Amino acid sequence: MTARNLLLGLLAVLIAAPAVIGAYPLAVLILVLHYAYLGIAWNVMMGFAGLLSLGHALYVGLGAYVAAALYASFGLPALLGAIPAAIVATLAGLGIGALGFRFRVNGVYFALLTIAFAEFTRILFDHMGWTGGSSGFFLPVEHGQLNPIALRGPPVLFYYVALVMTAGAFVLARSLMRSRLGYAWLAIREDPDSAAASGVDVFRARMAAVAVSSALTSLGGVFYAFYYNNMYPEQIFSMARSIEIILAPIIGGLGTLFGPVLGSFVLTLLGEGTTGLLEHFGWAAPGAKQVIYGLALLVIVMVQPAGLWPWLAKRLRIGRDG
Amino acid sequence: MTVYLDIVASGVLTGLVYGLMALGLSVIFGVVRVVNFAHGELTVAAMYMAWVMAGSLGVDPILTLPLIAAALFAIGYALQRHLVEPFIGRPEHEQFMLLLAVSIIVLNGLLLVFGPDARHVAVDYAYDSFELGPMLLDTVRVYAAAAAMVLALGLYLFFRFTDLGTAIRACADNLLGAQVVGLDVRRLYALTFGLGCALVGASGTLMVLMRDATPILAVQLTLLAFIVVIIGGLGSMAGALVGGVLIGVSEALAGFLLMPSLKSLFSYGLLILVLLLRPEGLMGRRA
Amino acid sequence: MAEALLTATGLSKSFRGLKAVNGVSFSVGQGEILAMIGPNGAGKTTCFNLIAGAMRPDAGEVRLAGQSVTGLRADQICRAGIGRTFQLVKPFAGLSVLDNVTVGALNAARHVAEAKERARAVLDLLDLGRKIDEPASSLTLPDRKRLEVARALATGPKLLLLDEVMAGLRPTECDRLVEILAGLNRRDGLTILLIEHVMRAVMKLAQRILVLHHGEQIAEGSPEAVVRDPAVLDSYLGEEAL
Numbered sequence: 001m002t003a004r005n006l007l008l009g010l011l012a013v014l015i016a017a018p019a020v021i022g023a024y025p026l027a028v029l030i031l032v033l034h035y036a037y038l039g040i041a042w043n044v045m046m047g048f049a050g051l052l053s054l055g056h057a058l059y060v061g062l063g064a065y066v067a068a069a070l071y072a073s074f075g076l077p078a079l080l081g082a083i084p085a086a087i088v089a090t091l092a093g094l095g096i097g098a099l100g101f102r103f104r105v106n107g108v109y110f111a112l113l114t115i116a117f118a119e120f121t122r123i124l125f126d127h128m129g130w131t132g133g134s135s136g137f138f139l140p141v142e143h144g145q146l147n148p149i150a151l152r153g154p155p156v157l158f159y160y161v162a163l164v165m166t167a168g169a170f171v172l173a174r175s176l177m178r179s180r181l182g183y184a185w186l187a188i189r190e191d192p193d194s195a196a197a198s199g200v201d202v203f204r205a206r207m208a209a210v211a212v213s214s215a216l217t218s219l220g221g222v223f224y225a226f227y228y229n230n231m232y233p234e235q236i237f238s239m240a241r242s243i244e245i246i247l248a249p250i251i252g253g254l255g256t257l258f259g260p261v262l263g264s265f266v267l268t269l270l271g272e273g274t275t276g277l278l279e280h281f282g283w284a285a286p287g288a289k290q291v292i293y294g295l296a297l298l299v300i301v302m303v304q305p306a307g308l309w310p311w312l313a314k315r316l317r318i319g320r321d322g
Numbered sequence: 323m324t325v326y327l328d329i330v331a332s333g334v335l336t337g338l339v340y341g342l343m344a345l346g347l348s349v350i351f352g353v354v355r356v357v358n359f360a361h362g363e364l365t366v367a368a369m370y371m372a373w374v375m376a377g378s379l380g381v382d383p384i385l386t387l388p389l390i391a392a393a394l395f396a397i398g399y400a401l402q403r404h405l406v407e408p409f410i411g412r413p414e415h416e417q418f419m420l421l422l423a424v425s426i427i428v429l430n431g432l433l434l435v436f437g438p439d440a441r442h443v444a445v446d447y448a449y450d451s452f453e454l455g456p457m458l459l460d461t462v463r464v465y466a467a468a469a470a471m472v473l474a475l476g477l478y479l480f481f482r483f484t485d486l487g488t489a490i491r492a493c494a495d496n497l498l499g500a501q502v503v504g505l506d507v508r509r510l511y512a513l514t515f516g517l518g519c520a521l522v523g524a525s526g527t528l529m530v531l532m533r534d535a536t537p538i539l540a541v542q543l544t545l546l547a548f549i550v551v552i553i554g555g556l557g558s559m560a561g562a563l564v565g566g567v568l569i570g571v572s573e574a575l576a577g578f579l580l581m582p583s584l585k586s587l588f589s590y591g592l593l594i595l596v597l598l599l600r601p602e603g604l605m606g607r608r609a
Numbered sequence: 610m611a612e613a614l615l616t617a618t619g620l621s622k623s624f625r626g627l628k629a630v631n632g633v634s635f636s637v638g639q640g641e642i643l644a645m646i647g648p649n650g651a652g653k654t655t656c657f658n659l660i661a662g663a664m665r666p667d668a669g670e671v672r673l674a675g676q677s678v679t680g681l682r683a684d685q686i687c688r689a690g691i692g693r694t695f696q697l698v699k700p701f702a703g704l705s706v707l708d709n710v711t712v713g714a715l716n717a718a719r720h721v722a723e724a725k726e727r728a729r730a731v732l733d734l735l736d737l738g739r740k741i742d743e744p745a746s747s748l749t750l751p752d753r754k755r756l757e758v759a760r761a762l763a764t765g766p767k768l769l770l771l772d773e774v775m776a777g778l779r780p781t782e783c784d785r786l787v788e789i790l791a792g793l794n795r796r797d798g799l800t801i802l803l804i805e806h807v808m809r810a811v812m813k814l815a816q817r818i819l820v821l822h823h824g825e826q827i828a829e830g831s832p833e834a835v836v837r838d839p840a841v842l843d844s845y846l847g848e849e850a851l
Contacts, residue, residue: 052415103598107414108357112548113597120590126583180715187712190701199687199716199764239541250419287433294426301419
């Protein structure tokens, strides 16, 4: 079995899925794809370039608010609103990156810097009147609408949008990984000094990683805004969301292409399965799902710190980068 | 004008408790070189312990403090021995993920057991205050800050004058040297992690006098501990207390002058500035 | 002597008041092999770091083929035509041997496929051709040293800086590396500046030797002359090599 066949098979199954599954499994699959997408976006920074960001909720939030505000105020369709959304988030990312890299804020300190900016922005949005502050921002919903350009429609529309986004991000990440820039990223991740000595402009390559990652992540935010139609700074910019974004790629395998996708499947299904099981026994307690997430993360970090995909790929005899 | 004095004084007192909590983080990082990402979660766990004991036994949290600190010491010791130890020397992000997993489990475990509601510990001096010249100080904060100061002083004396404290400092200053002279580094690391967590236990117990216990407080407290420690300087004991006081005062002033909900905005702003301009912290040594 | 490819003039660098390199001036001719020797702490590696852009000099100038490269970043210097190795080898541990060298080769190639091609050729040259798919972390020390040379070589340098690449190699391995480097110098006219303690390699490769001691140059000349210089014998060769 080759990686390509596995992928094409999975893609075919996912394309056909809505025809045979009900509303609930569809909603779960949308969640799987959404987190796979965000995981791929985050992985560009951490997995490829070795930059630990714990503030990716910032880009989700900025993307969501910009596109949603433009739609609510000017009726700008989501597909067009995504452009300014991505620009705003990318500028924010580049600003944080420029500060961090110029001032040599590395490793855990860089992670703290990203948290600080995300939390700072969360509190700002909590107090910004025109976006509704802490009471949230809501998109107008009309039932029976179908307008793919504006991202207005039934769940199945969102399913296919999420599928296209995830597949697109996957292909983009794959071609980036095999490009000149990709080699520069991997070199920097392994050893910035050696990378520079080998002719890699470390600052520019890192900035490029931040730009790609923040832009992609903000598009995930646009999707979030139009799928859920509501956003609260408390949730969308929260540390908890940043953590949620990074779990799938870590569990699946940092720096691998398929890792975020596999991780998202495993985690989401595990979480939903636990919730379903608990509800079945009449014990729906908040926190149960997250305890399972935590245990899964603990076991994987201890047993397979490189993630599930490298291990699985070896079992299936699939090439390393699959 | 006296109202400002009151606010600054209250900020200083709260800040000392923040400082004690951050001291735990700083000690662990300074010696074991691991960033305890579950710091706030463990603090909240201690707060719940104090709440349970105050509720079921009717004991004042200040009296249960030694018990809770001992319990947290045991937890910290076990944590280091069984989970963290294999990760010493591994890449930073793997250590981070391990402690992230611990924090997720502790936080949501607390949520499962105690639910999302805030739990309040009532002491009969909750609304008393001391008069000090023109200032009015909450009795609760004075007790908590005094206890924090005593513990910090005790910690200083421990590191300065006991053999065990000296051995732990040796591990921090020169790991190879410590191994060469035959120190049991693994045991010392576990003791240090335990000690850091005992400080967490103590500060959590004191914190519950000032704030209600609730699971969502955990993430805020973890970040708070980071902010305090980074601002003061990772690994610097005095820095942790100074950073705590600085944050305590800035929060108190921002809460009064602007809006309570804006208070941490300044903490994060300060964190960003310190990270960029003086990453070794205000009191830290330049590498 | 041919026209100078590299000229260093009055290079100085202090760390906390300690003068690691103090007014060092020398030049390396086009196609020449110059060895820099001296006891540990003499400032050799600091000199390399100043030339290669890993550190900025406090004073002095570095010129490559007539152009000033003083104070440029490491990557700019690499692109200007200086390849370097690190004394404590720094491979990209998680990447394969081929990918390690491909990173370097991308400097001299238009696209990734060409860089891989180039990397393969360099690896073959350094006898690592059969290990291209292994992760760099699994290599033995001698192989890591060769990998370090391969990566620097793949960047297509006019001048190659080698920092103690012979250390830890067995005599036969050392001779083989000397042979490869001498070949590159002879066939392709590659200019080499090397720091080396292994006098066996220095005497075979170097056309000229520069001796540093306490951050200052104390002798310079042909290998035969330098090893007979009383000042050199006294400060360095006397204590270590002889």
